[in-house]
Each structure stands twice: as C-alpha cells, then as structure tokens.
Amino acid sequence: MSDLPLILIVEDDPSVIELERVLLEDEGYEVITAKDGLEGLLKTEFRRPALILLDLMMPVVDGARMFEELRTDERFAFTPIVIVTGMADAHDIFDELVGRENVIIKPFGLDELLVRVAALAGPGRRDPK
Numbered sequence: 123m124s125d126l127p128l129i130l131i132v133e134d135d136p137s138v139i140e141l142e143r144v145l146l147e148d149e150g151y152e153v154i155t156a157k158d159g160l161e162g163l164l165k166t167e168f169r170r171p172a173l174i175l176l177d178l179m180m181p182v183v184d185g186a187r188m189f190e191e192l193r194t195d196e197r198f199a200f201t202p203i204v205i206v207t208g209m210a211d212a213h214d215i216f217d218e219l220v221g222r223e224n225v226i227i228k229p230f231g232l233d234e235l236l237v238r239v240a241a242l243a244g245p246g247r248r249d250p251k
Contacts, residue, residue, distance in 0.1 A: 126150060126246065126247055127151050127152065127169060127172040127173070127230055127243040127244050127246065128150040128151070128152045128153075128154065128169060128170070128171045128172050128173075129146050129151045129152070129153050129154075129173050129174075129175060129243060130153075130154050130155070130156065130162060130165060130169075130171035130173070130174045130212070131143060131146075131153060131154070131155045131156070131165065131175045132155075132156045132158070132159060132161075132162035132174060132175065132176045132177060132180070132185065132188060133155070133156075133157070133175070133180070133206070134157050134158055134177060134181060134183050134185030135177070135227070138177070138206075138228070139157075139230040140205075141153060141157050142175060142201065142235070144233065145236065146239065146246070147157050147193055149167075149236060149239075149240075149245075149246035150245075150246030151239070151246040152249035154171070155210065157180070157193075158180045158181050158183055158184075159180055159185055159187055159188030160180065160182045160183040160248040161182075162174070162176070162183075163183065163188055163191055163192075166192070166198060168195070168202075171196055171199075171201065172200070172201075172202070172242075172244070173191070173202045173203075173204065173239060173242050173243040174200070174201060174202070174203045174204070175204050175235075175239075176188060176189060176203050176204065176205055176206065177205075177206055177207055178205060178209050178210065178212060179209060181206065185205070185207070186215075188216060189203060189216075189219070193219075193235040197205075202224070202242035202243065203220055204220070204224045204225075204226060204235075204238050204239070204242065205220060205224065205225045205226065206226045206228065206230065206235070207227065207228060208227070208228040209223075209227075210227065211219070211224050212227060213225050213227075214236040217248040223238065224238060226238065244250075
C-alpha cells in the first residue's frame with residue numbers, strides 16, 4: 123500500500139475516469155476507480171479513500187444511493203465527497219449535504235477539481251524530477 127492520499131473515482135464515463143485518473147496521478151495521488159455505485163461501495167470495503175469523487179447518474183447503483191449508503195455507515199460518515207455530475211440541479215440537492223464548493227458540474231475546469239481535491243484530501247506528492 124502507498125502512503126499517497128487515496129482518491130476513489132466513481133464514474134461510468136470511461137473518458138471522464140481517464141481524465142480524472144491521469145490528472146490526479148500526475149499530481150501525486152493514488153487513484154482507484156469504479157464504474158458504478160455498487161463497485162464503489164465494494165471498493166470502500168477493501169481500501170478507505172481520503173476522498174471520493176462521485177458521479178450521480180450511473181447504472182446499477184447511482185451516486186445518490188451510494189452517497190446515502192456511505193453517510194449511514196459510521197466508517198464513512200465523514201469521508202469527504204465531491205459530487206462531479208452533469209445534473210444541472212445537483213446544487214439544489216447536494217449543497218447542504220456536501221457544501222456548494224463540493225458540487226462540480228460537468229464540464230468542469232481541471233483547476234477547479236484539483237483545488238477541491240487538495241483542500242479535502244491534502245496535497246498530492248509529486249516525485250521531484
């Protein structure tokens with residue numbers, strides 16, 4: 123296991139997963155991914171992420187359901203979650219639950235995502251070159 127901050131990306135769009143994964147790994151984070159909420163919940167059983175980037179609209183178990191499951195589990199009640207979604211009304215639903223700054227609407231700016239991740243998971247650790 124690594125001593126890098128672990129970020130769990132839960133997203134069903136492979137291009138978004140790859141963009142976020144590469145961006146975060148380049149910043150020095152360890153990244154694991156899940157293609158839906160069920161896989162995301164299963165992965166939290168084996169590794170405890172420092173932060174979860176969570177899409178809402180996914181097959182099998184959607185992001186809202188995964189969010190509810192995590193918040194009712196005392197092990198994850200305080201794990202930071204950033205909602206990254208294409209749902210235009212996500213602010214109406216999630217602002218009070220995660221904070222307005224932790225709801226990012228797609229398409230998003232890469233800097234916006236990195237600022238949120240660093241604020242919640244701590245800075246990544248880049249290899250000095």
